[in-house]
Amino acid sequence: MEIVVAALMACLLAGGVVWLMLRAPAEDEALASAITPSARELLSLSWEEFEALLREAFEREGFRVFERSQGTTGVAAGLADVVLERGGKRWFVSAKHWRERLVPGQAVQELYGAMVAGGASGGYVVTHGLYGPAAKVLAGERRVELIDGARLVKMIEPVREAPSDITRRRLDRARQAETTGRRQVPCPLCGRPMQRRLDRFGPRAGQSFFACSDNPRCKGTREIG
Ligand SMILES: [Zn+2]
Numbered sequence: 001m002e003i004v005v006a007a008l009m010a011c012l013l014a015g016g017v018v019w020l021m022l023r024a025p026a027e028d029e030a031l032a033s034a035i036t037p038s039a040r041e042l043l044s045l046s047w048e049e050f051e052a053l054l055r056e057a058f059e060r061e062g063f064r065v066f067e068r069s070q071g072t073t074g075v076a077a078g079l080a081d082v083v084l085e086r087g088g089k090r091w092f093v094s095a096k097h098w099r100e101r102l103v104p105g106q107a108v109q110e111l112y113g114a115m116v117a118g119g120a121s122g123g124y125v126v127t128h129g130l131y132g133p134a135a136k137v138l139a140g141e142r143r144v145e146l147i148d149g150a151r152l153v154k155m156i157e158p159v160r161e162a163p164s165d166i167t168r169r170r171l172d173r174a175r176q177a178e179t180t181g182r183r184q185v186p187c188p189l190c191g192r193p194m195q196r197r198l199d200r201f202g203p204r205a206g207q208s209f210f211a212c213s214d215n216p217r218c219k220g221t222r223e224i225g
Contacts, residue, residue, distance in 0.1 A: 042098075050095070050098060065084055084124075092114050094126070095190075108138040123144045187214070189212065
């Protein structure tokens with residue numbers, strides 16, 4: 001009897017493992033096909049190019065766009081990628097998940113924390129991809145608007161076709177940096193340039209690695225080599 005039960009359990013377990021293995025790629029494919037080619041194409045941009053285009057896209061929606069360090073004070077400034085102002089109110093934009101295909105609820109939660117700390121009336125999260133169910137629920141409760149790939153393309157494409165002089169100069173600078181070989185290693189999470197760091201503690205002490213230049217906000221790292 002015990003053997004039968006054990007055999008049954010083993011079958012169930014094996015079945016579960018096979019189910020998990022089959023399920024993951026299928027979901028991945030569904031996700032990939034839900035992101036339009038024009039949204040996926042945004043990933044060919046560097047962080048600098050993307051940021052320049054995003055700024056003008058928000059300007060065209062009637063916002064004044066500030067650097068992180070302007071328009072707001074204290075630690076909250078470092079939590080938003082872009083700060084917007086309109087009619088005396090302030091919005092924070094979180095763009096650090098722009099390369100992710102499915103943005104988790106945590107992104108909304110983090111932005112909301114920054115909004116509260118920085119006195120912002122609302123916020124935007126942007127991605128070339130999509131939002132998970134938790135992100136959607138939280139956004140509704142937290143005065144956060146979620147801009148997915150399809151909407152992002154509609155915002156950015158007109159800017160790419162006819163950028164303002166300022167944006168054109170920013171784009172030129174970003175591209176020049178690439179062609180003169182100063183192109184740095186991009187962060188796997190947000191696409192910003194990475195910096196060489198030395199591990200001081202732990203089992204890898206003394207070894208170098210790349211860390212995102214937006215560290216500690218962004219946790220992206222890469223091995224060297
Ligand atoms: Zn990063």
